[in-house]
Amino acid sequence: MKQTASIISTYASDVSGVCSSLYELGGLTVMHDASGCNSTYNTHDEPRWYDMDSMVYLSGLTEMEAIMGDDEKLIGDIVSAANELSPKFIAIAGTPIPMMIGTDFAAVASVVQRRTGIPSFGFSTNGMHSYLSGAGMAYEAFARRMVNPNMKRDSSPAISVNILGITPLDFSVNGSAEAIKEMLTESGFNIISSWAMGSTLEEIKDSGRANVNLVVSYSGLPAAKALYEIFGTPYVVGTPIGAALSKKIMEDLKCSAESGKAVISYEKRDILDSTDMVIVGESIFSESLAFALTDEYSKNVKVLCPLETDTSLMLTGDFAAQDEDDLIPYFKTAKAVIADPLYYPICPESAQFISLPHEAFSGRIYRDDIPNIIGSRFLYWKF
């Protein structure tokens, strides 16, 4: 494997995933890196940077600190900043050089917590995985340590739900997050929290009250599994795209809350040998979109997922790709390719290219063109 991209972009990394997932929760998030991660994150991966406050910073690691293994500089700087800013928690995320020198992030976080009295987390990210990995790591850690373990499940008639796995990297800031909430509310659900757009840390801490969790992207799955382990809360997997899938997800949430069993809402989709369309993107979103296209337009769709995922989330016949070389053969046999515009250069002329910008791939470039296709809005998406 040559691991090359002659012309296409690259996905946001695990470090950005940690920052993005925790952005709205009032904590201090530190990227332990020399330079570059912070401006990459706030320029390309974080649409909230200009208008919404946060405490995301860079450690400014130097060659000498790395060679000498000087963790004390990092710890001291974090403690000093925490004393100034009074964050609700502290998260420290690693990058390539800390990985190479074997920085023990759990130990660093432990020392920081002892000195500040503030809950602290160390994430062994290394910039070599996607945002889904980083966000998933952060959400799982919060499920295990920040959610109140003594919380009792709601017994009110309305079913309570947490939404897991919403970041602007997958859902941008185009109203999709709000649309999912609106749909749940209109369907009679009581939303406890949204991990993590539009919720406070206090709401996240109350997540144990939920009767069921809705996992809308792969980044939410580790937290869903942890919440199941801790509270026995079942989960439903699927992004509510299109009227039919949305309706099914709402029904699955009710069934799952009652049965206690996990459900993948999009799993009953036929995949035929001949392919009308391929979709490139995050697994849960893309599988949900494929379901909607099959159900509402009778298209034969194949999902190509170039990101981390769980094999159980992919349907038979879909494909987990590694790099540009893996995707090209599938593009060549498809009649149409639905993907971020930065995939266009590798799309053959024989295939129709349908643009579906993805913030985690093209960043801010096509942000204004990212459609909100939640629920029945899908029908208005012109492709």
Add this chain to the structure above:
Amino acid sequence: MLKIVNGKQDEAGAGILIKDAKFPSPFVSGLEYSPPARGAWNIVHTGMLIPKSHQIFICTQGCLRGVVLTAAEMNAANRFSTIAVRENNVLDGDMESLIIDGVTDILSKLKAKPRAILIFTSCIHHFMGCDLKLVYRTLRERFPDIDFTDCYMNPIMRKSGMTPDQKMRQQLYSLLKPVSVHKKCINIIGNNLPTEESSELVRMIIENGFELKDITGCKTYEQYLSMAESAANISYNPVARISGDTLQTRLSQKHLYLPLSYDYAEIESNLNQLAAYLHIKTPDFTEEKAKAEKALKSAKEIIGDTPIAIDYTATMRPMGLARLLIEHGFNVAAVYADTINEEERQDFIWLKENSPIMKLYSTVHVKMRFLSQNSHKKLLAIGQKAAYFTGTSYFVNIVEGGGMYGFDGIYRLMQLMEEAFLREKDTKSLIQVKGLGCCSL
């Protein structure tokens, strides 16, 4: 604008009266904030100045993200490729073959062979002891018709000798090869932006029959290579000084370092050095000085006592500019700079003594995220970071001095200040564009 999370508006540590500031580092280093003012060029923008070149970055996904999208935002994705470093490469120690095979694979896929390839290795290669000599030797043998040069994205080295910016500007000219020298050719090197044709510097060169070359004006690879013919290189950005010294050693091109300045005596001294090199009579700059003085007076009449803030991305000499303005009666309230260059030591001392209550602000201190950005009073900023931090919509939108130089540079800057003072700008939109002046989206 930002809401304040915890109600704190305490500037201590992030802002200081200049009279209390220490040279050259007034602020204690700690965690760093990155404001959303992105006009300063990065190594991708600068590398793209070599016509018909192609960039290949070899680093981890997290590090690739910023540079690949820089290229995409410049609409130059077809001149940019990547090789991702993964955990197995670190464990297997196969970094050399990853680069050689990856570059070969990319070249086999490109529709047109580039004339030159800039290979950017990263911090991880430095720490792994990657044998880059072997890599480049192999690639040069395999592709003899392509010029390869070594470039670096290794910010971890930013405090260990040359900064990545200095190194980039040095490597930008590394593909120039020794050729016979043309005595009537002179280069201006090390700038991302062209120097104004109206500047005394450019006029003296052109009007005395010399040909002026600058990478910012090169359209073809041959034009770029022809810069090696020039007898001398002029640099005026401190980060490009080493580029000129390197070329003097490597290609025997005379290096004239004539730093950007706002001090009349230094400007004149620089221009006199140029005159001596050109073997021309020392020019009389009385008229140019008068024009600059008149422009300063006019700007002062319009701007009055309105507070002015300057940042280090607008000019290489923020202290010098503050001094010039204060000497001409302007109300310079603040300078945003994290460190002070040795070249500005005297201006810094002058400001401490003559404008002791002027504020000096860090741009990266953690508190800068929360300091109020709403200017209740009208304020004129020079530079994007100053505009962002003060929240003003009246600002001079330049980076790196904006190509303005000498007495003419002062005249032009005064015009820009007047215009900025009179016309509001959309700060949020303008300052978020990467690489001001390089056609980014």
